[in-house]
Amino acid sequence: MKNIADHLFDILENSVKAGASEVKVKFSFSKRIFFCQIIDNGSGIISSNVEDPFFTTRKTRRVGLGLPLLKKTAEETQGYLKISRLNKEGGTKLEFIINFFHIDAKPFGDLARVFLDALYSWPQMNFKLIAQNDFSSDVIMDTEKVKEKLGEDLLYSSQIKHFIYETIKKELRAKGIDDQFSIGSEKDNY
Numbered sequence: 025m026k027n028i029a030d031h032l033f034d035i036l037e038n039s040v041k042a043g044a045s046e047v048k049v050k051f052s053f054s055k056r057i058f059f060c061q062i063i064d065n066g067s068g069i070i071s072s073n074v075e076d077p078f079f080t081t082r083k084t085r086r087v088g089l090g091l092p093l094l095k096k097t098a099e100e101t102q103g104y105l106k107i108s109r110l111n112k113e114g115g116t117k118l119e120f121i122i123n124f125f126h127i128d129a130k131p132f133g134d135l136a137r138v139f140l141d142a143l144y145s146w147p148q149m150n151f152k153l154i155a156q157n158d159f160s161s162d163v164i165m166d167t168e169k170v171k172e173k174l175g176e177d178l179l180y181s182s183q184i185k186h187f188i189y190e191t192i193k194k195e196l197r198a199k200g201i202d203d204q205f206s207i208g209s210e211k212d213n214y
């Protein structure tokens with residue numbers, strides 16, 4: 025995992041595997057502190073052991089590393105990772121902080137690409153992305169609305185793909201969330 029985008033894709037994949045139909049992602053970037061909250065409506069965390077690298081419900085590989093690695097990435101910058109069950113019925117809330125003052129902070133990576141990949145890898149899922157800074161909070165992408173407006177045919181045209189990608193990128197950049205921002209981008213620990 026060399027950047028935040030890699031971690032994000034892993035978290036979204038976890039939500040998909042947990043049978044979620046909707047994932048809400050909120051980014052907030054203020055004074056070099058990146059806060060990310062992800063809420064899904066999947067089956068919900070079934071064990072408080074998820075930060076343990078030997079806990080996984082997947083059958084193909086014995087070790088579940090996504091969350092322990094994210095925890096490490098966050099804690100290396102004096103940040104944190106918190107995961108909890110949303111309610112009795114299920115759902116998961118995950119929150120993490122990366123402190124970009126810290127020399128060990130990993131770069132953002134291409135976050136817009138992650139949402140584009142998610143939209144096209146799991147067309148049945150709805151992803152909503154909200155980004156905020158000290159000045160404003162905006163819905164940057166709502167794939168349910170995008171799919172509704174465009175319809176299947178248009179959605180898969182390469183121009184539309186490109187447009188969606190560039191729009192997310194531009195909106196994130198307007199909130200200061202830009203791969204160019206990060207420090208230490210030459211590091212690749214894994």
Ligand SMILES: Nc1ncnc2c1ncn2[C@@H]1O[C@H](COP(=O)(O)OP(=O)(O)O)[C@@H](O)[C@H]1O
Binds near residue numbers: 081116
């Ligand atoms: N959003 C989620 N909803 C329900 N369970 C989850 C979610 N995210 C993670 N989990 C649980 O935590 C385990 C560990 O996740 P992770 O560290 O990403 O490893 P892996 O995905 O390889 O199993 C998963 O196997 C799953 O049981």
Ligand SMILES: [Mg+2]
Binds near residue numbers: 034035037038090
């Ligand atoms: Mg995973």
